[in-house]
Amino acid sequence: MGYLYIGVGDGGSANDPPNNAQNKDVLLGKIQRIVGADEIFAFGMRNPWRFSFDRITGQQWVADVGQGSREEVDTPIVTGGNYGWRVYEGTACTGTDPALCNPNNYIFPITST
Numbered sequence: 001m002g003y004l005y006i007g008v009g010d011g012g013s014a015n016d017p018p019n020n021a022q023n024k025d026v027l028l029g030k031i032q033r034i035v036g037a038d039e040i041f042a043f044g045m046r047n048p049w050r051f052s053f054d055r056i057t058g059q060q061w062v063a064d065v066g067q068g069s070r071e072e073v074d075t076p077i078v079t080g081g082n083y084g085w086r087v088y089e090g091t092a093c094t095g096t097d098p099a100l101c102n103p104n105n106y107i108f109p110i111t112s113t
Contacts, residue, residue: 004034005041007048007062014067015096016086021045022097029085031062031077044083044106051077064109066090072109081107 010021010029021029021044031048033041051062060077070090074083083106086096090112093101 005051005060006032006034007045007051008032009047009049009065010045010085015094016046019086019097021085022082022087031060041079042077042081042083044081044085044087045074046085046089048074066112070112072112074107074109078107083107083109 008028008030010016020026024040024043029045030040031042031045033039045064046067047065048062049065051060053060059075062074062077064072064074066072066089072090086094087100088106091108
């Protein structure tokens with residue numbers, strides 16, 4: 001701990017047309033960790049609007065707002081982790097980039113409603 005974490009939405013358009021959440025060169029759709037300079041900590045987030053750290057374990061929990069009917073909770077958040085948005089919303093392939101719908105390439109939420 002001792003870092004400042006910032007959750008940033010994907011930019012707002014439906015289905016993330018510019019693919020911000022999957023583009024590591026753009027700060028949108030990411031969990032950023034500030035250590036003196038901007039640093040992307042995790043990516044593939046649509047709108048990580050709230051997160052917290054477990055006081056005992058230090059594990060980070062993130063509430064990420066879905067686009068349509070899905071909301072999700074993600075944990076653990078790992079350095080460099082790809083949480084799937086715009087390829088996946090929750091555990092469902094969005095069909096936006098069908099060739100990328102390989103669940104082995106993403107970290108899925110612990111719950112999605």
